[in-house]
Amino acid sequence: MKARITVTLKNGVLDPQGKAIEHALSGLGFDGVGQVRQGKVFDIELTGTDKTKAETDLKAMCDKLLANTVIENYSVAIG
Protein backbone atom coordinates (compact mmCIF):
# COMPACT_ATOMS: atom_id res chain seq x y z
CA MET A 1 0.00 0.00 0.00
CA LYS A 2 1.32 3.44 -0.87
CA ALA A 3 0.63 6.60 1.08
CA ARG A 4 1.52 10.25 0.61
CA ILE A 5 1.86 12.64 3.53
CA THR A 6 1.90 16.35 2.77
CA VAL A 7 3.21 18.73 5.42
CA THR A 8 2.61 22.46 4.97
CA LEU A 9 3.21 25.50 7.15
CA LYS A 10 0.17 26.86 8.98
CA ASN A 11 -1.25 30.19 7.86
CA GLY A 12 0.49 33.08 9.55
CA VAL A 13 3.78 31.24 10.00
CA LEU A 14 6.57 33.07 8.21
CA ASP A 15 8.09 31.20 5.25
CA PRO A 16 11.38 32.84 4.22
CA GLN A 17 12.11 30.02 1.74
CA GLY A 18 8.79 30.67 0.00
CA LYS A 19 9.51 34.42 -0.06
CA ALA A 20 12.90 33.74 -1.66
CA ILE A 21 11.24 31.64 -4.34
CA GLU A 22 8.69 34.44 -4.97
CA HIS A 23 11.51 36.92 -5.56
CA ALA A 24 13.47 34.47 -7.72
CA LEU A 25 10.41 33.79 -9.89
CA SER A 26 9.72 37.48 -10.45
CA GLY A 27 13.43 37.95 -11.18
CA LEU A 28 13.11 35.28 -13.87
CA GLY A 29 10.28 37.28 -15.46
CA PHE A 30 7.24 35.34 -14.28
CA ASP A 31 4.45 37.88 -13.74
CA GLY A 32 1.32 37.32 -11.74
CA VAL A 33 2.91 35.20 -9.05
CA GLY A 34 1.42 35.92 -5.63
CA GLN A 35 2.32 34.15 -2.44
CA VAL A 36 4.55 31.07 -2.60
CA ARG A 37 4.79 28.64 0.32
CA GLN A 38 6.98 25.57 0.50
CA GLY A 39 6.13 22.31 2.19
CA LYS A 40 7.30 18.72 2.33
CA VAL A 41 5.94 15.51 0.93
CA PHE A 42 6.67 11.97 2.12
CA ASP A 43 5.92 8.93 -0.06
CA ILE A 44 5.68 5.93 2.22
CA GLU A 45 5.28 2.27 1.29
CA LEU A 46 3.39 0.21 3.84
CA THR A 47 3.39 -3.58 3.91
CA GLY A 48 0.00 -4.01 5.64
CA THR A 49 -3.37 -4.12 3.89
CA ASP A 50 -5.63 -2.64 6.60
CA LYS A 51 -6.47 0.91 5.50
CA THR A 52 -7.90 2.02 8.84
CA LYS A 53 -4.81 0.87 10.74
CA ALA A 54 -2.61 2.46 8.09
CA GLU A 55 -4.34 5.82 8.48
CA THR A 56 -4.02 5.70 12.28
CA ASP A 57 -0.33 4.77 11.98
CA LEU A 58 0.39 7.50 9.42
CA LYS A 59 -1.23 10.16 11.63
CA ALA A 60 0.83 8.95 14.58
CA MET A 61 3.98 9.15 12.41
CA CYS A 62 3.14 12.76 11.58
CA ASP A 63 2.48 13.70 15.20
CA LYS A 64 5.64 12.01 16.47
CA LEU A 65 8.19 12.61 13.74
CA LEU A 66 7.22 14.01 10.36
CA ALA A 67 5.45 17.25 11.26
CA ASN A 68 5.90 19.93 13.88
CA THR A 69 2.23 20.39 14.74
CA VAL A 70 2.88 23.72 16.45
CA ILE A 71 3.62 25.37 13.10
CA GLU A 72 2.66 22.77 10.49
CA ASN A 73 -0.46 21.08 9.15
CA TYR A 74 -0.39 17.63 7.58
CA SER A 75 -2.65 15.63 5.32
CA VAL A 76 -2.60 11.90 4.66
CA ALA A 77 -3.63 10.27 1.38
CA ILE A 78 -3.70 6.50 0.97
CA GLY A 79 -3.83 4.63 -2.32
Next chain:
Amino acid sequence: MKARITVTLKNGVLDPQGKAIEHALSGLGFDGVGQVRQGKVFDIELTGTDKTKAETDLKAMCDKLLANTVIENYSVAIG
Protein backbone atom coordinates in the same frame (compact mmCIF):
# COMPACT_ATOMS: atom_id res chain seq x y z
CA MET B 1 -5.95 30.86 -8.76
CA LYS B 2 -4.06 28.40 -6.57
CA ALA B 3 -1.65 25.78 -7.80
CA ARG B 4 0.35 23.04 -6.15
CA ILE B 5 3.62 21.76 -7.58
CA THR B 6 4.97 18.49 -6.23
CA VAL B 7 8.63 17.65 -6.83
CA THR B 8 9.83 14.11 -6.14
CA LEU B 9 13.08 12.28 -6.71
CA LYS B 10 13.20 10.01 -9.76
CA ASN B 11 13.28 6.27 -9.21
CA GLY B 12 16.80 5.03 -8.70
CA VAL B 13 18.08 8.28 -7.25
CA LEU B 14 19.43 7.74 -3.74
CA ASP B 15 17.43 9.47 -0.99
CA PRO B 16 19.46 9.50 2.26
CA GLN B 17 16.88 11.71 3.96
CA GLY B 18 14.15 9.18 3.18
CA LYS B 19 16.37 6.35 4.47
CA ALA B 20 16.95 8.25 7.73
CA ILE B 21 13.18 8.68 8.16
CA GLU B 22 12.70 4.93 7.53
CA HIS B 23 15.15 4.09 10.30
CA ALA B 24 13.67 6.68 12.66
CA LEU B 25 10.15 5.32 12.10
CA SER B 26 11.18 1.73 12.80
CA GLY B 27 13.08 3.00 15.86
CA LEU B 28 9.84 4.57 17.07
CA GLY B 29 8.14 1.17 16.81
CA PHE B 30 6.23 1.56 13.54
CA ASP B 31 6.22 -1.83 11.85
CA GLY B 32 5.43 -2.50 8.24
CA VAL B 33 7.07 0.62 6.88
CA GLY B 34 8.80 -0.04 3.58
CA GLN B 35 10.53 2.56 1.46
CA VAL B 36 10.20 6.24 2.41
CA ARG B 37 11.05 8.99 -0.06
CA GLN B 38 10.94 12.70 0.62
CA GLY B 39 9.95 15.40 -1.83
CA LYS B 40 8.96 19.04 -1.90
CA VAL B 41 5.68 20.81 -2.45
CA PHE B 42 5.13 24.41 -3.54
CA ASP B 43 1.80 26.17 -3.06
CA ILE B 44 1.67 29.07 -5.49
CA GLU B 45 -0.96 31.78 -5.81
CA LEU B 46 -1.39 33.12 -9.32
CA THR B 47 -3.19 36.35 -10.14
CA GLY B 48 -4.23 35.42 -13.70
CA THR B 49 -7.37 33.48 -14.65
CA ASP B 50 -6.18 31.68 -17.80
CA LYS B 51 -5.65 28.02 -16.84
CA THR B 52 -3.74 27.08 -19.98
CA LYS B 53 -1.29 29.95 -19.58
CA ALA B 54 -0.96 29.14 -15.88
CA GLU B 55 -0.06 25.53 -16.62
CA THR B 56 2.54 26.56 -19.21
CA ASP B 57 4.01 29.08 -16.76
CA LEU B 58 4.10 26.60 -13.89
CA LYS B 59 5.91 24.01 -16.00
CA ALA B 60 8.43 26.66 -17.05
CA MET B 61 8.94 27.59 -13.38
CA CYS B 62 9.69 23.94 -12.59
CA ASP B 63 12.12 23.57 -15.46
CA LYS B 64 13.94 26.82 -14.68
CA LEU B 65 13.93 27.00 -10.89
CA LEU B 66 11.86 24.65 -8.77
CA ALA B 67 13.00 21.21 -9.93
CA ASN B 68 16.30 19.70 -10.99
CA THR B 69 14.99 17.69 -13.93
CA VAL B 70 18.11 15.53 -14.07
CA ILE B 71 17.15 13.81 -10.81
CA GLU B 72 13.61 15.01 -10.06
CA ASN B 73 10.10 14.65 -11.47
CA TYR B 74 7.43 17.26 -10.98
CA SER B 75 3.67 17.39 -11.23
CA VAL B 76 1.43 20.43 -11.46
CA ALA B 77 -2.12 20.64 -10.08
CA ILE B 78 -4.26 23.73 -10.57
CA GLY B 79 -7.39 24.60 -8.64
